[in-house]
Amino acid sequence: MVAALKSWKSRHPVLFELSISILLGILIELALLSFQPPTLLVVRRVADDTADRMIRLAERTTDRLTASPAFTFIDIDDTTWTDWGWPLVTPRGKIEALLERVARSEPLAILLDVDLAFPGDADQEATLRRFLATYDPAAPQLLLVRSLIDDPGAALPVPRPTPYDEAVKGKANILFTSPLFERDGDGNVRRWRLFAEACAQDKPLVIPSMHLAAAMIARQAIHGAPPGDPAPALDRMRTGLAPFLPANCSGHEAEREGVIDDWPAAIPIAVAHDDVSKRVIYRVPWKTGAVGLGPMVESPTGGETQLVAVRPARLALAADGAAPLPGLKGRIVVIGGSFAGSGDWHDTPIGRMPGSLMIVNAVEALTQNGTPREPSPMEQITISLTIIVLASLLTSFLRPSVAAWALAFGIFVLMVVSISRFKSGVMLDLAVPAVGAVLHDLGEAVLKVVREVRAQGWRWILKPHEHSPAIVAGAGHSDIHADIQHDVGSSAGEGGTK
Amino acid sequence: MMRWITAIVLLAAAPFAALASGKPVEIGYVESFDRPADAYVIVSDGVAKKVAILAPILNGDVIEVKDPAASITLRLVGRDDPMIISAANQGTPVTTEVPQKSFWSGLFDWTSASVEVFDEEQREQVSASIRGDDEKELSVPLLASPQTLVAGKRALAIGWPSPRTVEIRILKKGGQVVAEGRPSGGLWLTPAIDWKVGTYRIEIAAGGDTVRQTLQFIGPKKAPKLPAELSDPAAPAPLRASATAAFYAASDPAYVLEALQYVAPDARTSRPAKLLTLALIDGKRPAPPPAP
Numbered sequence: 088m089v090a091a092l093k094s095w096k097s098r099h100p101v102l103f104e105l106s107i108s109i110l111l112g113i114l115i116e117l118a119l120l121s122f123q124p125p126t127l128l129v130v131r132r133v134a135d136d137t138a139d140r141m142i143r144l145a146e147r148t149t150d151r152l153t154a155s156p157a158f159t160f161i162d163i164d165d166t167t168w169t170d171w172g173w174p175l176v177t178p179r180g181k182i183e184a185l186l187e188r189v190a191r192s193e194p195l196a197i198l199l200d201v202d203l204a205f206p207g208d209a210d211q212e213a214t215l216r217r218f219l220a221t222y223d224p225a226a227p228q229l230l231l232v233r234s235l236i237d238d239p240g241a242a243l244p245v246p247r248p249t250p251y252d253e254a255v256k257g258k259a260n261i262l263f264t265s266p267l268f269e270r271d272g273d274g275n276v277r278r279w280r281l282f283a284e285a286c287a288q289d290k291p292l293v294i295p296s297m298h299l300a301a302a303m304i305a306r307q308a309i310h311g312a313p314p315g316d317p318a319p320a321l322d323r324m325r326t327g328l329a330p331f332l333p334a335n336c337s338g339h340e341a342e343r344e345g346v347i348d349d350w351p352a353a354i355p356i357a358v359a360h361d362d363v364s365k366r367v368i369y370r371v372p373w374k375t376g377a378v379g380l381g382p383m384v385e386s387p388t389g390g391e392t393q394l395v396a397v398r399p400a401r402l403a404l405a406a407d408g409a410a411p412l413p414g415l416k417g418r419i420v421v422i423g424g425s426f427a428g429s430g431d432w433h434d435t436p437i438g439r440m441p442g443s444l445m446i447v448n449a450v451e452a453l454t455q456n457g458t459p460r461e462p463s464p465m466e467q468i469t470i471s472l473t474i475i476v477l478a479s480l481l482t483s484f485l486r487p488s489v490a491a492w493a494l495a496f497g498i499f500v501l502m503v504v505s506i507s508r509f510k511s512g513v514m515l516d517l518a519v520p521a522v523g524a525v526l527h528d529l530g531e532a533v534l535k536v537v538r539e540v541r542a543q544g545w546r547w548i549l550k551p552h553e554h555s556p557a558i559v560a561g562a563g564h565s566d567i568h569a570d571i572q573h574d575v576g577s578s579a580g581e582g583g584t585k
Numbered sequence: 586m587m588r589w590i591t592a593i594v595l596l597a598a599a600p601f602a603a604l605a606s607g608k609p610v611e612i613g614y615v616e617s618f619d620r621p622a623d624a625y626v627i628v629s630d631g632v633a634k635k636v637a638i639l640a641p642i643l644n645g646d647v648i649e650v651k652d653p654a655a656s657i658t659l660r661l662v663g664r665d666d667p668m669i670i671s672a673a674n675q676g677t678p679v680t681t682e683v684p685q686k687s688f689w690s691g692l693f694d695w696t697s698a699s700v701e702v703f704d705e706e707q708r709e710q711v712s713a714s715i716r717g718d719d720e721k722e723l724s725v726p727l728l729a730s731p732q733t734l735v736a737g738k739r740a741l742a743i744g745w746p747s748p749r750t751v752e753i754r755i756l757k758k759g760g761q762v763v764a765e766g767r768p769s770g771g772l773w774l775t776p777a778i779d780w781k782v783g784t785y786r787i788e789i790a791a792g793g794d795t796v797r798q799t800l801q802f803i804g805p806k807k808a809p810k811l812p813a814e815l816s817d818p819a820a821p822a823p824l825r826a827s828a829t830a831a832f833y834a835a836s837d838p839a840y841v842l843e844a845l846q847y848v849a850p851d852a853r854t855s856r857p858a859k860l861l862t863l864a865l866i867d868g869k870r871p872a873p874p875p876a877p
Contacts, residue, residue, distance in 0.1 A: 140699065148691030175746070175771060175863070206770040209853050236750070378613050378662045383683065390609035390643060393662065393683065398639055402616065406638040414614065414641040503692065 105483045111530050112475030116468060134362075135277060139436035141502055141509050142369050146437050149370060149510060151383040151391075155455055156195065156305040156419050158395045158447050160380075161185060163424035167401040177201050177424070180211035183218045184404055185422055186229070192415035195387070196228045196304045198297055198450075200266065200423035200431075200443045204234055204247040212250050220254040222261055228304055228321065230297050231255070233263035235285055242338040243286040246294065262321060264297040268433075268445060269365070276433045278365040279449050281347065281358060281458075282328055286336035293328050298446050300324060301419055302356065302453035303348060309454065313350035323348065331358065354457035354512060363514045364458040369448045371395055373440035375425070380444075381451075387417025395447055421447055456512025470501070470515065609643040612681050613661035613668075620655035642679055650675045723751070723794035726868025728787065732842040736802040738779040742849035743787070743842075744772045744866035751791040755800070758784055771866060772849060800842070808843075809836050823855040830861055834870040841870055 096103040163177065171178060182201060189197055206212070222229065231251075235244035246263075255261040265283040268276045283294045300321060307320035316323065327347035348356040357364060371381035371394055381394030396414065400422070406412055423443025424431060431442040440448075452459075461467065477497050481490035505515055540547045609630065615638055618625055625636040628647040634640065642659055648670045650657065656671040661681045668679070725745045734741070741764070743753060750769035757763050763785065764775040785800040814820075815829050826847045834844035845865045851858035864870070 140695075143698070144692070144695045147686060147695045148688045150686045204769075376665065378660050379611070379683070382686070383610070386611060390611065392611035392641075396611070396614075396641075398614065402638055405617075407622075410637065413637050413639050414611075499696075 101483060105479055107534075108479035108483065108531060109476055112479060113472060115530065116471045116475065131362075135271070137498075137502070138366060138514065139275075139277075141506065141514070142436045144502065144506055145368065145510050146370055146372065148506065149382045152370075152394065152451075152455060153385070154309050155384045155394065155451060156309065157384050157386055157392055157417070158451070159194070159415055159418045159420045160395055160397045160443060160447065161189065161400050161403050161420060161422045162397050162443075163400045163422075163426055163429075165426045167399055168424070168426035168428070170401050173428075176205045176207045178211055179203075179207040179215040181400070181404065182422070183211070183215040184408075185400060186215075187218060188403060188406070188408070188412050189415060189420050189422065190222070190226045190229070192411035192413075192420075194227050194415045194418050194420040195308055196230065196301055196419050198230045198301055198419065198421045198423075198443075198446060200232060200297070200421055200446060202232045202234050202247075202266075203249045203251055206250070216251055216254045219251050219258075219261065222255075222258060224258070224260060226260060228300075229261045230264045230300050231261065232266050232297065233294055235265070235267075235283060235294075241286065241336070243284055243291065243333065243336050246285050246287050246292075259319075262300060263294065264300050265294045266297050266442065266446065268367070268449075270433070274434045276435050276445060277367060278362075279367050280365075281356070282331060284331075284333050286333075289336055291333040291336050293332050295324055295328060296449075298449035298453060299347070299356070301446075301450040305419060305450060305454040306348065306350070310351050316350075323350075327356075348457075354455070356453055356457045359458070361461060363461050366459050366514060367435075367445070367449050368452045368456060368459060368509075368512070368514075369435055369437045370451060371444060371448055372437040373425070373444050388414075394451065395444070419447075419450065452512075459512050459514040462508075462513055462515060474498070474501075609645070610683060611641045612644045612679070612683060613642040613659055615640045615642065616658045616660045616667055618655065618657040620652050624652040624655045625650055625657050644680055644683075645678045647678050648675055723789065723791045723796055725789050725796045725798075727842055727845065727866060728789070728796055728798035729868060730838055731799040731801060733801045733803055733837075733839045734780065734843045734846070735805050735808050736780045736782045737805065738777055739846070740777045741775045741780070742772065742845050743775075743789070744845060744849065744862065745789065746867050747771055749791055751789050753790075754788045756786045756788070758786075772852070772862070774849070801839075809833065809840065823851045823858055826851060827855070827857045827861055830858075830865070831871050834861075834865060835873050838870065841865055841868075844870070 092103075168174075171181065182199065182203075186197065186199065203215075231249075233249075234247045236247050237244045249263075255263075265280065267280045267283050269278040269280060270276050271278075279296065279298060281296050281299045283296070285292050285294055303320040303324045307323075312318070312320075313323075318326075324347065327345075330345050331343060344357070344359050346355050346357045374380060377397055379393030379396055383391045384394050386392040396418075398414075403412055421443050423441060423446075425441040425443070429441065432439055433442060433445055435445065435448075462470070474494075474497070478490075478494055481493050481497075484490075485493060501515075509515065536547075615627075615636060617638065618636060622636045626649040627634040627636055627640065627642070628649060629643050630645070636657065642661065648657060648659075650670060650672045653672045656669050659668040659670065659679065661668055661679070662683055663681050670679075723745075724747075727744055741755070745751060750767060752765075752767055753773060754765040755763045755775065763778060766773055766775070780802045782802050782804050785802065787798050787800055789796045809832075811829060811832060815825055815832060817825070820828075830844040830847035832844075833840040833847070845862065848855075848858040848861045848865070852862040853859070
């Protein structure tokens with residue numbers, strides 16, 4: 088067997104090298120997939136960078152969406168904020184007026200992206216409290232923000248009370264939600280949190296995120312209730328979140344997995360350990376002053392509209408107070424701010440945007456795709472091996488610099504051909520192929536050094552020069568001699584030194 | 586080969602084919618109009634619609650203006666400036682292009698954006714003070730310099746220019762805590778405390794930052810003498826309080842916190858008091874009186 092291998096190696100040295108390279112790649116890929124080692128920082132960055140590029144490509148090539156809600160962003164823009172006299176806290180009277188007008192315009196749901204915990208004018212607070220206390224049970228679902236206080240001495244944060252807690256108690260169509268996302272070390276917000284764990288009066292609780300609650304409402308409006316389960320969307324969400332309630336307030340438990348919404352079955356909303364399921368597939372970048380943002384969708388009242396209609400809040404207040412606001416019927420209405428001093432601006436893979444637009448992106452992604460999924464294990468292995476084999480072939484036949492460009496082009500083609508699956512929520516995590524490629528390179532480099540040390544002995548520590556036959560002549564074995572010739576030949580284009 | 590070319594052409598043309606589906610497309614809204622609503626009509630696909638602020642405009646809608654002196658302002662996608670329609674230019678269908686993205690143009694756009702050659706400066710101005718963002722540095726302009734207050738039993742108001750939560754402690758000489766709290770919202774009142782003549786220390790902390798300052802309490806006789814007109818009972822009490830605060834703040838930066846004590850209690854009910862409270866908290870104070 089060994090003799091046969093040696094014979095094959097001497098007759099086809101390049102093919103032998105290639106086979107060894109591919110075999111090494113396969114072993115590395117299998118080891119990575121089987122043992123799931125902790126992710127290396129450099130690999131995570133490569134994976135994030137690749138996913139960011141895919142998100143940007145998907146955003147630029149998506150012209151229209153089917154089965155998507157339409158949004159209206161009632162925007163407290165700079166002009167509105169100036170008209171209001173640059174208040175430190177969003178005036179509660181203005182919020183009450185906006186909510187009152189929007190609620191009677193028959194939207195699908197209202198998302199108030201303003202933290203009401205901060206105290207405002209007492210009279211205006213009383214007005215808003217009255218409005219919430221008398222909110223019609225038949226009015227659209229109203230989602231409010233619940234911020235959390237991180238207590239350094241406690242394991243779980245404490246919900247920050249608001250002056251409106253009593254007013255909304257027991258109201259089925261008003262829900263406090265968490266607006267939390269996760270910001271990476273480079274300042275970009277790439278991942279969502281579907282819920283927040285907290286502790287109030289020694290009782291653990293789970294606060295759903297605003298994007299999860301809104302997506303549940305949108306999914307049920309678009310796809311209908313699951314067969315045999317006609318419960319309202321938010322009741323189904325509460326049922327789905329029940330398994331994630333911490334046992335007590337004493338500490339964080341191990342991260343749990345489970346499905347929050349399995350309808351439609353092809354696009355479930357699930358909590359998983361993998362990193363991919365937490366990614367926000369952004370589709371709508373921000374543009375100051377734009378009237379509409381994002382791709383085209385079906386308008387709830389017929390015809391087509393852009394995914395997000397942006398309407399200044401000052402105009403919503405200037406409109407006829409006795410009539411519904413036009414154009415809101417059937418849409419998800421988000422009331423929030425884009426004014427420069429809001430402190431609610433965030434970097435994302437598709438640029439800076441106000442927090443309200445991040446929520447819109449998250450709701451849309453959850454409604455369209457559910458939580459992102461990885462391809463099947465078979466597909467992952469195939470893609471990883473394809474990259475390894477491609478890298479081996481390229482480095483065997485091309486100069487390293489040319490091979491690097493060729494491999495980059497190969498990955499570019501892979502991204503382009505897989506974009507339609509990416510848009511449907513299947514996210515190719517290139518972390519494993521990236522680790523494989525790095526380890527593969529490392530393994531090949533080690534093998535090469537071992538061969539050279541065996542051939543050259545102690546002289547290996549000396550810097551090699553061209554026309555230095557003494558070093559090569561020291562090798563007494565013809566196969567090793569051939570290896571060295573091959574190695575030198577393959578790196579000659581880089582100047583002959585390592 | 587011909588089949589491949591046909592497939593590519595069809596693929597590239599697919600988005601445009603979809604756009605040409607004949608469905609009405611929302612392209613903007615009514616921003617304002619200067620006459621009663623019944624002076625205008627939006628005709629959409631032959632059907633007259635009422636005009637209202639924020640009423641959607643569909644591609645091809647016709648605006649009719651009945652009053653020769655009236656005009657209506659529209660905001661449309663893809664246009665930075667508003668479109669104004671009056672009797673002079675009414676009757677023309679309103680159209681505009683919703684930005685279209687084909688796969689190939691998007692791919693080209695993405696590829697060219699990925700190969701950035703020139704450095705695009707991406708700096709922006711940031712503020713190192715706090716304003717509702719817990720990660721920003723704590724700033725309390727009121728305590729920029731040591732403050733002098735009048736001794737006696739009263740609640741002390743402390744303000745900072747942010748709704749964020751802070752930890753406040755006021756300590757006597759020797760380190761004994763006299764008052765403490767964990768307020769948010771930018772304004773806090775201690776309980777009524779009998780402040781003795783002497784030196785106290787105040788500490789305000791948030792997010793790892795701490796602001797410390799000295800509070801010097803003095804006897805009432807040592808305080809700046811108030812003009813007689815400020816104690817005129819004929820003037821309304823909130824007005825006198827605001828004027829007294831303005832006098833203290835203008836007289837010396839060391840009396841800004843003392844000035845706050847006169848207006849903070851009325852900040853929720855009196856607009857002048859609220860404005861002066863916010864100004865003092867932001868570190869602004871009236872100009873000193875002119876020298877005699």
